[in-house]
Structures are given as structure tokens and as C-alpha cells.
Amino acid sequence: MIPTSQKVPRKVVVVGAGPVGCLAALSFAKEGWEVELYEARPDLRESLSGNTQARRSVNLAISSRAIVAMASVDPALATRVLEDGVPLRARMIHDVRGGSESQAYDPHGQCINSIDRGLLNLKLLEEVLSSPGVRVFFLHKLLKSNFDTKLLTFAKDDEPNVDVYFDLCIGADGSYSAVRRDMMRFAKMNYEQExxxxxxxxxxxxxxxxxxxxxxxxxxxxxxxxxxxxxxxxxxxxxxxxxxxxxxxxxxxxxxxxxxxxxxxxxxxxxxxxxxxxxxxxxxxxxxxxxxxxxLICIKTHPYHYKDSVILLGDASHSMVPFYGQGLNCGLEDVRVLRNVLRNDKVDPLVERSGAYDATLELALRQYSTIRHDDLIAICDMAMDNYVEMRHSVTTPTYRILKAIDHFISSWTRPVPLSTLTAILSRVPFPRANPGGWLSLYTMVTFRPDIPYALARRRAQRQSGVLKILGLSGVGLIAAGLVYSAKVVRAHRRFQGSL
Amino acid sequence: MIPTSQKVPRKVVVVGAGPVGCLAALSFAKEGWEVELYEARPDLRESLSGNTQARRSVNLAISSRAIVAMASVDPALATRVLEDGVPLRARMIHDVRGGSESQAYDPHGQCINSIDRGLLNLKLLEEVLSSPGVRVFFLHKLLKSNFDTKLLTFAKDDEPNVDVYFDLCIGADGSYSAVRRDMMRFAKMNYEQExxxxxxxxxxxxxxxxxxxxxxxxxxxxxxxxxxxxxxxxxxxxxxxxxxxxxxxxxxxxxxxxxxxxxxxxxxxxxxxxxxxxxxxxxxxxxxxxxxxxxLICIKTHPYHYKDSVILLGDASHSMVPFYGQGLNCGLEDVRVLRNVLRNDKVDPLVERSGAYDATLELALRQYSTIRHDDLIAICDMAMDNYVEMRHSVTTPTYRILKAIDHFISSWTRPVPLSTLTAILSRVPFPRANPGGWLSLYTMVTFRPDIPYALARRRAQRQSGVLKILGLSGVGLIAAGLVYSAKVVRAHRRFQGSL
The missing domain is CATH 3.30.70 (Alpha-Beta Plaits)
Structure with missing residues (x-):
């Protein structure tokens, strides 16, 4: 065993200073890694200053998965980041005649948070910039990567290219990821864009x-x-x-x-x-x-890593359509899951010699690829399904009846406070035990980060079967009641007629 | 109308001098286009000369789709190309005890042709090199493309990059296509690799x-x-x-x-x-x-074209696993289908001004993307399914019984001579009328290029339903027969017993 004093911190290079890249940088810095964050665009602080009115706004719906992911890095982070958010407790459905109807997201009144993407990104970036363990480089565009020799080459306007060695590279550079592009030359990656x-x-x-x-x-x-x-x-x-x-x-x-x-x-x-x-x-x-x-693009990949060298997080590995409001929630959750997998597999943030191959790290990355895959496919597919729900199903009577029954039964299962969820999820990727009760799919996806996406989907499919039977039974009972009363009326009439 | 004398030939740049690229070059040259063919690797004539024993051999199974595609460019081409082929008329199934069983491909004895990929490529390349309308460039590696300005940039060892303008670019550069890579920056392309x-x-x-x-x-x-x-x-x-x-x-x-x-x-x-x-x-x-x-990779893309600028053929647009022996057959068929679409849509090989946008050409390329897609997906999927058939199903009794019935019924439908197929398919992408009769899936895919892949698959699915019913009826009849004879025997015995 080499004494800790002779060891050096591993170096992680995060590509992409969007929200996922920033949280990843913060998380690894907290764990004791040496962190460098590279971004192709200019410093967000400059581009966001000035006329915010003229800037296009893209709204995010931040919910429990994002909050717990931020809280697991720093308990007060989510509060600071969300201070500019607006809580949303329901959908308001507007019909074409000007009428409207409120449909609560959750029977217990839990909310999601509407926040401007640029503002949220800026807050996270400021956290990174004030974090002593991280160095940030703007206007560095990834030119090429060698994931066997662990070398990235960045282009910088009018300056010579910059070579950067790393122990681990994190590709958090979005749907059109340059890290993914280069990684596909090394890894046998399944890839799908639609x-x-x-x-x-x-x-x-x-x-x-x-x-x-x-x-x-x-x-x-x-x-x-x-x-x-x-x-x-x-x-x-x-x-x-x-x-x-x-x-x-x-x-x-x-x-x-x-x-x-x-x-x-x-x-x-x-x-x-x-x-x-x-x-x-x-x-x-x-x-x-x-x-x-x-x-609107949907991207699915697998695996998410190559050897002990690189891993893709956020949109770079799973780009979903925006209809479940889970894209960024899921991306920030990626950071939490990866952190807990590395911890569980006892990946030491300090190493004897930087740059050497590390079987423990490869095993941990492979584990991430394995445990995370079904969940990422599930949320990509659920996001696609939810488009039909939002633009069509919400207006149908069947949907509204089943939703009402679903909400009624869900109201018997008490919500779990965010602090409890954070405490559980700071240690493990997901708890092994399947949390009990009846929860609507929306509640599981949005407010219960302790339930992985794929499990939420499977539970909802089972519940949906039960709901349909309940719905049919209800319709059956009503029909039986109608038939019975019609018979009584007829019998009564016959009786009167025979008088 | 501009007199033909004032017009210039359109310039098509084919990227990739594999069999598909070579046939595309020949086809466009025949139609009166100016053709340039670029290949990243050295001249195949040099690399194939010398010790052919040491060279790895990759065998292709050339069947009717490839033959008709070549014949539609030049009637004698297929004969010249296939003179080094070995005809195969059946599968020989070897069991683990050393026993073997021959399973004919076709009830009428039609054959497929086993040929070395390198030799076939060389023959086609020699045809291109002796064709006056084509210029061939080896060791030119596609560096970048602009499909809006219609400009390709090639890298050449130790020499300055070469800029090439075109009217139409054909990406025939295989599974790891550089044309496709660049095209994805311009077109909204669905893409899947597995x-x-x-x-x-x-x-x-x-x-x-x-x-x-x-x-x-x-x-x-x-x-x-x-x-x-x-x-x-x-x-x-x-x-x-x-x-x-x-x-x-x-x-x-x-x-x-x-x-x-x-x-x-x-x-x-x-x-x-x-x-x-x-x-x-x-x-x-x-x-x-x-x-x-x-x-073993399976690649699916869509669309295959971008504007009037570029189209992908062969493995660049559909890379399938090799278990149906259709990869190259399908790639060469792409060339024939494209040629006939361009002819039907009256795309003039001569234009007033080279490089200008051409709505007729775009329409034709879009039509290719539309009519070809279902067929390419069908053959990619059938190739995958056939792996299970080859390594497992062929050994099961059910498969062999159904196959025997299928072959027996197929034998009533007479084969169509290649010359007739060539005559039909030289003019149209596919005939509109659905050719009648009962044909096994293998026969439709391998020996009936007049039946598009997707149609072959749908017909086979219907036939398979009928076969199962016939098989079940057969089993039922045999069972009924056995029960009846058992009864007769018992009745006879009772009768004897009562004597």
C-alpha cells in the first residue's frame, strides 16, 4: 500500500460547461479529483449579461431528480439554484372555446419548478468558478480525442492547439457531442438518432x-x-x-x-x-x-463508457424530446448515479501515477453503463409517449376518468420528503427495495427519484392494467344497475298493466 | 429550351471504388454524365497483385439481384465478372457426428455464386478504368464536404488538399462512410448502428x-x-x-x-x-x-439523400449482417433502382450550367429515399433473422417439415429467366404488378429481383401462416388417422375377444 502522501489526485476532464458538465465538475472536485472543465462557447457570464430581454428563453421544469442530484453534491445548492424558479403545481388545459381546467400534478400538491435554462446554467457555472478544485477553460473546442492514450486536443481561435491528458474524460457536451463522435471510433457503440x-x-x-x-x-x-x-x-x-x-x-x-x-x-x-x-x-x-x-431529436446510445477512459453523461448519451420535462433532471441524476457507483466500487480519487490504466475505474464505468441503460431508454420512450398525452389524451373523457381514479388511489400513499430522499440517494445509485404503495407514473417520474425510471414504467404498466379493470368494472356496475332498474321499471309497468 | 449543343454534362463524384461505387460510376457514365471516382485506398490492381495466397479471402454470394443490376448497365458485364465464381445450388448441413444433408436453395435448381470479394471488385474496377467517361483517383481521402455549395475536399498524402465541385455526390464508401458522416451535418438524418x-x-x-x-x-x-x-x-x-x-x-x-x-x-x-x-x-x-x-454491425439510415446534392448507396446507407448473402446484391441493386428513378423522372444528364440547384434532381433523389426505404429495412431485418435460421432452425424437425411443404408448393411456380427479369428491370425500379404464384422467401429474395424485399417479406409472412395451418392440418390428419386405426384395432380385438 502506497502512503496517501505519495499519491496524486486523478485528473478528470469534463467537456461541456452546461448544467450537467458543471454539476459533474462540482461533484468530482468534492470527491478530491483534480478537475478541468472545457467549453467550446464563450464564458456564459459575458453572453448572459446585457439585454436579457432580447435573449431567447428556454424553460426547464426542474423536479425532484435534479434537486436530489444537486443536494447530494451540496445540500444548499438546489436552493441557491432554484431561487429564480417559479413553482408549478398543475397543468392548465385550455380548450378552443377559451375554457380551462386545472389538472394537479400530484395529489399531495408537490410542485415542479419553471426556470430559465440560461439562468440555471449561470448559477451552476458560478458555483464551479468559485470552487477551488476546478479550472475552467472557455472557447476550447474539442478537435480530436485518443481514448487509448487518454489525450484530448482542443482548438483555440488563433492560438496553437492545446493537448490535455486525463485519467477520466466526461463527455457532457450535449446532443451533438464531440466526445461521443470521437468515442465511436474507439468503442463498439450502439447508437440511434431519430x-x-x-x-x-x-x-x-x-x-x-x-x-x-x-x-x-x-x-x-x-x-x-x-x-x-x-x-x-x-x-x-x-x-x-x-x-x-x-x-x-x-x-x-x-x-x-x-x-x-x-x-x-x-x-x-x-x-x-x-x-x-x-x-x-x-x-x-x-x-x-x-x-x-x-x-426534435431522440438519441440513444450504449454503452456509455469506453474502458477506464471516458463516459458520456446527459444529452450526449440520451437526448430526449422535451415532453416529460425530464431531460435535465435525468442528466443531473446521471452525475449522482455515477458518483455513487464510483464510491461503491471504491475508486480512489488519489493514485500513485496519473494516466495509468485502472481496472477498478473501468469496472465502475461498466457498472454505470449496465445499471443506467434500462432507465435511460425508459425515460426517452416515456418522453415520446407523453407528447401524445399532452397534445391529445388529456382532452379525452377516458383519460380523465382513469386519471381521477389514479389520483384518488395515489392520494393514499404519502409523499416522501426531499430531505429523506436526498439522504437515501446520497449513498446509493438507487435503493434495492422497491418502494411500496400506489403512485401515478407522473409522480414516480417527477417526485420519486428513489424509483428508477424503468421501474416506474413497469409499475405504471401494472397499475394501468388494474385501472382499466377498475374502470371496466365501474362501467359494468353502472350498466348492470341501469339494466336492473330498467327491468324493475318494466316489471312494475307490467304489474300495473295487469291490474 | 436550350439546344443540347450548348449544354454540358452534369458531374457526378462517386466516393468509394468498391463494387457499388464502380457500378455506379459505370452506370452514370453510360447515361452521359461526367464521372469522377475517388478512393481512399491505393489502386486495387497493385494491392491484389503478388501473393494472393497470403491475402485474406472474403466470399460473396452473388445472386440474381446483383446479376440483373450489372446486366442493366451492360448485358455482358455479369458474365465477365462472374467467370471466377463457383455456383452453389444447396446448403450442406453438417451435424456433429459427421453426417450431412443437402438442402436445395430452390426447387428448380437455381444457383447462387460464390466469388472472392477482391476479385469481383477488381473486375468491376477494370471495367471502370477502361470506360472512357470516368476518371479514377486513388489515395484520395475525403476530409470534409459542403453539400450546400457542392464541394468535397480530399486529402492526399504529402500533397495539398484537393477541392472537387460536383452536381451530384454518391456516397458509396461503405459502413464507416465519410460521406455519411459529413451529410449528417446537413440533413436531418435518422441513423442507427447496432x-x-x-x-x-x-x-x-x-x-x-x-x-x-x-x-x-x-x-x-x-x-x-x-x-x-x-x-x-x-x-x-x-x-x-x-x-x-x-x-x-x-x-x-x-x-x-x-x-x-x-x-x-x-x-x-x-x-x-x-x-x-x-x-x-x-x-x-x-x-x-x-x-x-x-x-458484425447493422446500420440503418433515412433519408438517403440531401437536397439535389448527395445520395448514399450500398453499405454506406444500409449495412447488414452477412447471413442472407444479400449485402452486395442489395448495394448493386441500389445502383439500378437509382438509375431507373433518374430516368423515369427525366433527369437530364446534360445541363445548361453545372453546379446550379436542380429541383428535378432533388425530386428524383427524394423518390429514391421514399421507395427504397422499406426494402432496405426489410433486408437488414431478414439478414438478422437468417442468422437464427442458419445456426439453429435448419436443425429442427418443424423447420424441415415446413421447408419441405414450402419447396413442394413452390415447385409449381415456374422460375423467370434472368434475361426476362433484366428486360423488365432495366426500365423500372420495380414492376407495379405483384408477381403471382407461391415462392419461398429465399427464392423471392435471392432469385426474384422483380419482387422488392419488403414485398417478399410480407408475402412470406402470409405464406408462413398458410404453411402453419397446413402443417397443423397434416399433424391433425395423421393424429386422427392414428386414433381411428387404434379404435379399429381395439374394436377388432373386442370383436375377437367376444368370439
């Missing part, structure tokens, strides 16, 4: 100005607003500045068919008359013209 | 030397030999030089478990005692040690 035929476009709903000149929200700020229209939908999430970020999701062909301002306005006015009134016609048309039509 | 958990390793079975010193085959040369062992298998295809190329397909874990020469020999002797005797122990162990373990 564009769905729908696209999205963002529109901004301005604040309302009160008579006293102060701003207010145009819609209830504690709801995620949905205008479901079967094959397409509009949603709106609140910002702290009293605006809403609206997003239209629709088939690419539909969006392409709106060629003139007249066509666009007529189409919006037909399907979303109330939303048009709130957004304002001019504003809507300007945004629709100016903002790009975004693609 | 490594199966099995690997392969090649072994050479030498010729036998007769007492007069002349060489002969160790096994019947007109069979594809299979040693199916449920989870793994050995196959052997004949070469013109009296050798066989043997390929072992097995789970990667099984191959990895054979660490010493003793373990390897013991394993082979247990499962393939007769094959070991033919290959020779020393020879087998040397090959097993020296030859790399190959991966």
Missing part, C-alpha cells in the same frame, strides 16, 4: 401592465399551460419577470404551410384565440417569423 | 492433393457448407483455387474464452471434428490466432 416529424417554435407572452404601472402575469403563474389540439399543441411556462415562454409544437408540414403573416395569424386565431390575445398579434407574428423552427 | 454480440473469424481450408499431384476440393464445391450448432456456426464457401474460406460466427464471449491453443483445439474438435480434419489442426490454430475477430 428526428420526429414535429418541430417547435418559441413565442414570448409579455407581462401585463397594471393600472399602477407594475407588471403582472397574464395567466396563472403556478400552472404549466397547455392548449392541446390533438396533432399539435401550444404550451406556456412562466418566467420570474412576469412573462411566459410559449412553445408551439406541430408537424413540420403544418409549420411550413404557414407562409404569410395572414395565413399564420388566421391559423393561430382559429386554434388558440385566447393565447393570441395574450401574446398580441404583432408580437406573435414577429416571433414566429424571427425565431428558428427547432428540430 | 453491434450484435457475435463476432466472426476466418479460417482457410486448403485444397486436397490428389495422388497425381493435382489439387481438388475437400468438400462438395457446389454447396454452401454449414455446421449449425445453435448458438454458433461454422460455414464454408468454395474458391476457384480448390480451397474453402471457412468462417466461424460465435458469441464474442465464446471466442474470448478460447485463450490457449489447447482450449481452441479442444473446442473446435468437440463441435466440428470433421471440419478440423479438413482444415488441419496446425492451420486452424494459426489462422485462429492470426486473423482478427471481426464485428
Amino acid at each position: 428526428y420526429i416529424t414535429h418541430e417547435y417554435v418559441e413565442l414570448r407572452m409579455p407581462a401585463r401592465t397594471r393600472t399602477d404601472g407594475s407588471p403582472s402575469y397574464r395567466l396563472d403563474p403556478n400552472h404549466l399551460h397547455i392548449w392541446p389540439r390533438h396533432s399539435f399543441m401550444l404550451i406556456a411556462l412562466p418566467n420570474k419577470d412576469y412573462t411566459f415562454t410559449c412553445t408551439l409544437f406541430a408537424p413540420a408540414a403544418t409549420l411550413a404551410s404557414l407562409r404569410t403573416r395572414e395565413e399564420t395569424l388566421a391559423w393561430f386565431s382559429t386554434h388558440f384565440p385566447d393565447a393570441v390575445a395574450h401574446i398580441g398579434e404583432q408580437n406573435l407574428l414577429d416571433d414566429f417569423e424571427a425565431n428558428p423552427k427547432g428540430s | 453491434y450484435i454480440t457475435h463476432e466472426y473469424v476466418e479460417l482457410r481450408m486448403p485444397a486436397r492433393t490428389r495422388t497425381d499431384g493435382s489439387p481438388s476440393y475437400r468438400l462438395d464445391p457446389n454447396h454452401l457448407h454449414i455446421w449449425p450448432r445453435h448458438s454458433f456456426m461454422l460455414i464454408a464457401l468454395p474458391n476457384k483455387d480448390y480451397t474453402f474460406t471457412c468462417t466461424l460466427f460465435a458469441p464474442a464471449a465464446t471466442l474470448a474464452s478460447l485463450r490457449t491453443r489447447e482450449e481452441t483445439l479442444a473446442w473446435f474438435s468437440t463441435h466440428f471434428p470433421d471440419a478440423v480434419a479438413h482444415i488441419g489442426e496446425q492451420n486452424l490454430l494459426d489462422d485462429f490466432e492470426a486473423n482478427p475477430k471481426g464485428s
Whole structure:
């Protein structure tokens, strides 16, 4: 055994300073690794300063998985990060006649948090920058990687390329990951990318100005607003500045068919008359013209690691469509799961010689690839399924009846406080025991990070079977009751007739 | 209308001088395009010259789709290319006790052709080199592409990069296509790559030397030999030089478990005692040690084109596992289908100004992407399914009974001569009418290029339903017969007893 004093910290190089990369950097620094964080874009502090009004807002729905992941790195982190968030406790379903209906997310009133992606990223980056164990490099674009010799080469504008050696590389550089691109030359990786035929476009709903000149929200700020229209939908999430970020999701062909301002306005006015009134016609048309039509992609990979050299986290390894609001929750959870796997497998943050092959580390990374895969596939698929739920199912009577029964039964199972969840999940990737009770799928995915995604899905499938039987029994009982009373009435009439 | 004399030929740049790239170059040259063919590797004529014994042999099974595709470019081409092939009319199934059974591919005796990939490639390349309309460049590696400005940049050792403008780029550069890599930056492409958990390793079975010193085959040369062992298998295809190329397909874990020469020999002797005797122990162990373990990958993409700029053919767009022997047949068919689509859509090989955007060309490429997709997915999936058939199903009694009935019914449908098929398929991608009769799936895939892969699959699924009913009825009739005769016997005995 080599005395600790002669050992050096392992060096982890995190590529990508988005929220997942930042949390990974913080987590490894806490564990005693030497951390370097590389980002291709400029310093977010510079790009976010200045006119925030002109900046496009992308809203995230932060829920328990993200909160527990942050809390497991630093107990107060989630609170600091979420101070600019707006809590959402329900969906508000808007019909085409202007009517609306609130559908609570959880029978016990648990909330998700709407927060601007840029703000959340900035907060996490500031945490990293103030963390003594991390060095951050902006404007470093990954050019090529050698995951056998553990060498990354970065390009820097007008400067010579930079070679960086590492013990472990973390690819947290998003859907179009350069780390993944290079890793596929080394690892036998299964990879799948699928564009769905729908696209999205963002529109901004301005604040309302009160008579006293102060701003207010145009819609209830504690709801995620949905205008479901079967094959397409509009949603709106609140910002702290009293605006809403609206997003239209629709088939690419539909969006392409709106060629003139007249066509666009007529189409919006037909399907979303109330939303048009709130957004304002001019504003809507300007945004629709100016903002790009975004693609929706689903990416699945496996394995997530190569030898003891590199691992992909967040969107780089699983890019999902945004309809479950779980993309970033899942990405931050990746960091927590990896941390706990490394701890459980006793990967020493200190080594005798940096750069050497480490079987313990490879084993831990392989374990991550194994335990995490089913969960990542499950949430990618559930996110896809939820698009149909949001734009169509929520409007159907069957869905609403089953949902009501589901919520009623769920209300018997008490929620677990976040502090308890954090305490459990700071030590293990997931508890082995299957937590009991009846929980709706949404609750399991959103508020119960102790239940892995794949397990949540399997439980919900079982529950759904039970619900259908209950629903059918209910319908059967009602039908039987109707038949019986009809018989009684007929018998009574016959009896009267025979008098 | 611009007079033809003022027009210039369009320029097609084919990337990859494998068999598909060569046939594409020949086809476009015939149609009057200006053709340039770029290949990253050295001139095949140089690399194939010299010691062909030392060179690894990869055998292809060339069947009607490839023959018709070549014939539609040049009627005599297929004959010239296939003169070094060995016709195979059946599978020979070898059991572990040394017994064997021949299973004909087709009730009418139609054959597939075993040919060395290098030789076939060389023949096609020589055709290209002697074709006046084509310029060929070796050792040009695609560095980057711009499919909006229609510019490719190639790297050439120790020389400045070469910029090449084009009207149409054809990516025929195989499973790890550089054209596809670059195209994914421009097109919204769905892409999937999957490594199966099995690997392969090649072994050479030498010729036998007769007492007069002349060489002969160790096994019947007109069979594809299979040693199916449920989870793994050995196959052997004949070469013109009296050798066989043997390929072992097995789970990667099984191959990895054979660490010493003793373990390897013991394993082979247990499962393939007769094959070991033919290959020779020393020879087998040397090959097993020296030859790399190959991966098996399945790649699916869609769409295959981007605008009017680029299209992927062959393995670059659909890389399948080798178990249906259709990889190259399908790739060459791609060339024929594309040619006929361009002709049908009246894409003029001459244009007023080279490099300009061409809506007609884009429409034709889009049509190719549309009509070809289901067929490419079908053959990729059938190739995967056929692995189970080859290594396992062929040994089961149910399979053999159903196959016998299938062959018997198929024998009523007369085969269509290759000349007739060529005449039909030289004009249209596929005939619209669904050819009648009952044909086994293997016959449709292998000998009926007028039936698209997806249609072959659907027809076979229907036929399979009928076969199962026939099989069950047969079993039922036999059972009924047995019960009836048992009753008669019992009745007879009772009658005798009562005497």
C-alpha cells in the first residue's frame, strides 16, 4: 500500500460547461479529483449579461431528480439554484372555446419548478468558478480525442492547439457531442438518432401592465399551460419577470404551410384565440417569423463508457424530446448515479501515477453503463409517449376518468420528503427495495427519484392494467344497475298493466 | 429550351471504388454524365497483385439481384465478372457426428455464386478504368464536404488538399462512410448502428492433393457448407483455387474464452471434428490466432439523400449482417433502382450550367429515399433473422417439415429467366404488378429481383401462416388417422375377444 502522501489526485476532464458538465465538475472536485472543465462557447457570464430581454428563453421544469442530484453534491445548492424558479403545481388545459381546467400534478400538491435554462446554467457555472478544485477553460473546442492514450486536443481561435491528458474524460457536451463522435471510433457503440416529424417554435407572452404601472402575469403563474389540439399543441411556462415562454409544437408540414403573416395569424386565431390575445398579434407574428423552427431529436446510445477512459453523461448519451420535462433532471441524476457507483466500487480519487490504466475505474464505468441503460431508454420512450398525452389524451373523457381514479388511489400513499430522499440517494445509485404503495407514473417520474425510471414504467404498466379493470368494472356496475332498474321499471309497468 | 449543343454534362463524384461505387460510376457514365471516382485506398490492381495466397479471402454470394443490376448497365458485364465464381445450388448441413444433408436453395435448381470479394471488385474496377467517361483517383481521402455549395475536399498524402465541385455526390464508401458522416451535418438524418454480440473469424481450408499431384476440393464445391450448432456456426464457401474460406460466427464471449491453443483445439474438435480434419489442426490454430475477430454491425439510415446534392448507396446507407448473402446484391441493386428513378423522372444528364440547384434532381433523389426505404429495412431485418435460421432452425424437425411443404408448393411456380427479369428491370425500379404464384422467401429474395424485399417479406409472412395451418392440418390428419386405426384395432380385438 502506497502512503496517501505519495499519491496524486486523478485528473478528470469534463467537456461541456452546461448544467450537467458543471454539476459533474462540482461533484468530482468534492470527491478530491483534480478537475478541468472545457467549453467550446464563450464564458456564459459575458453572453448572459446585457439585454436579457432580447435573449431567447428556454424553460426547464426542474423536479425532484435534479434537486436530489444537486443536494447530494451540496445540500444548499438546489436552493441557491432554484431561487429564480417559479413553482408549478398543475397543468392548465385550455380548450378552443377559451375554457380551462386545472389538472394537479400530484395529489399531495408537490410542485415542479419553471426556470430559465440560461439562468440555471449561470448559477451552476458560478458555483464551479468559485470552487477551488476546478479550472475552467472557455472557447476550447474539442478537435480530436485518443481514448487509448487518454489525450484530448482542443482548438483555440488563433492560438496553437492545446493537448490535455486525463485519467477520466466526461463527455457532457450535449446532443451533438464531440466526445461521443470521437468515442465511436474507439468503442463498439450502439447508437440511434431519430428526428420526429414535429418541430417547435418559441413565442414570448409579455407581462401585463397594471393600472399602477407594475407588471403582472397574464395567466396563472403556478400552472404549466397547455392548449392541446390533438396533432399539435401550444404550451406556456412562466418566467420570474412576469412573462411566459410559449412553445408551439406541430408537424413540420403544418409549420411550413404557414407562409404569410395572414395565413399564420388566421391559423393561430382559429386554434388558440385566447393565447393570441395574450401574446398580441404583432408580437406573435414577429416571433414566429424571427425565431428558428427547432428540430426534435431522440438519441440513444450504449454503452456509455469506453474502458477506464471516458463516459458520456446527459444529452450526449440520451437526448430526449422535451415532453416529460425530464431531460435535465435525468442528466443531473446521471452525475449522482455515477458518483455513487464510483464510491461503491471504491475508486480512489488519489493514485500513485496519473494516466495509468485502472481496472477498478473501468469496472465502475461498466457498472454505470449496465445499471443506467434500462432507465435511460425508459425515460426517452416515456418522453415520446407523453407528447401524445399532452397534445391529445388529456382532452379525452377516458383519460380523465382513469386519471381521477389514479389520483384518488395515489392520494393514499404519502409523499416522501426531499430531505429523506436526498439522504437515501446520497449513498446509493438507487435503493434495492422497491418502494411500496400506489403512485401515478407522473409522480414516480417527477417526485420519486428513489424509483428508477424503468421501474416506474413497469409499475405504471401494472397499475394501468388494474385501472382499466377498475374502470371496466365501474362501467359494468353502472350498466348492470341501469339494466336492473330498467327491468324493475318494466316489471312494475307490467304489474300495473295487469291490474 | 436550350439546344443540347450548348449544354454540358452534369458531374457526378462517386466516393468509394468498391463494387457499388464502380457500378455506379459505370452506370452514370453510360447515361452521359461526367464521372469522377475517388478512393481512399491505393489502386486495387497493385494491392491484389503478388501473393494472393497470403491475402485474406472474403466470399460473396452473388445472386440474381446483383446479376440483373450489372446486366442493366451492360448485358455482358455479369458474365465477365462472374467467370471466377463457383455456383452453389444447396446448403450442406453438417451435424456433429459427421453426417450431412443437402438442402436445395430452390426447387428448380437455381444457383447462387460464390466469388472472392477482391476479385469481383477488381473486375468491376477494370471495367471502370477502361470506360472512357470516368476518371479514377486513388489515395484520395475525403476530409470534409459542403453539400450546400457542392464541394468535397480530399486529402492526399504529402500533397495539398484537393477541392472537387460536383452536381451530384454518391456516397458509396461503405459502413464507416465519410460521406455519411459529413451529410449528417446537413440533413436531418435518422441513423442507427447496432453491434450484435457475435463476432466472426476466418479460417482457410486448403485444397486436397490428389495422388497425381493435382489439387481438388475437400468438400462438395457446389454447396454452401454449414455446421449449425445453435448458438454458433461454422460455414464454408468454395474458391476457384480448390480451397474453402471457412468462417466461424460465435458469441464474442465464446471466442474470448478460447485463450490457449489447447482450449481452441479442444473446442473446435468437440463441435466440428470433421471440419478440423479438413482444415488441419496446425492451420486452424494459426489462422485462429492470426486473423482478427471481426464485428458484425447493422446500420440503418433515412433519408438517403440531401437536397439535389448527395445520395448514399450500398453499405454506406444500409449495412447488414452477412447471413442472407444479400449485402452486395442489395448495394448493386441500389445502383439500378437509382438509375431507373433518374430516368423515369427525366433527369437530364446534360445541363445548361453545372453546379446550379436542380429541383428535378432533388425530386428524383427524394423518390429514391421514399421507395427504397422499406426494402432496405426489410433486408437488414431478414439478414438478422437468417442468422437464427442458419445456426439453429435448419436443425429442427418443424423447420424441415415446413421447408419441405414450402419447396413442394413452390415447385409449381415456374422460375423467370434472368434475361426476362433484366428486360423488365432495366426500365423500372420495380414492376407495379405483384408477381403471382407461391415462392419461398429465399427464392423471392435471392432469385426474384422483380419482387422488392419488403414485398417478399410480407408475402412470406402470409405464406408462413398458410404453411402453419397446413402443417397443423397434416399433424391433425395423421393424429386422427392414428386414433381411428387404434379404435379399429381395439374394436377388432373386442370383436375377437367376444368370439
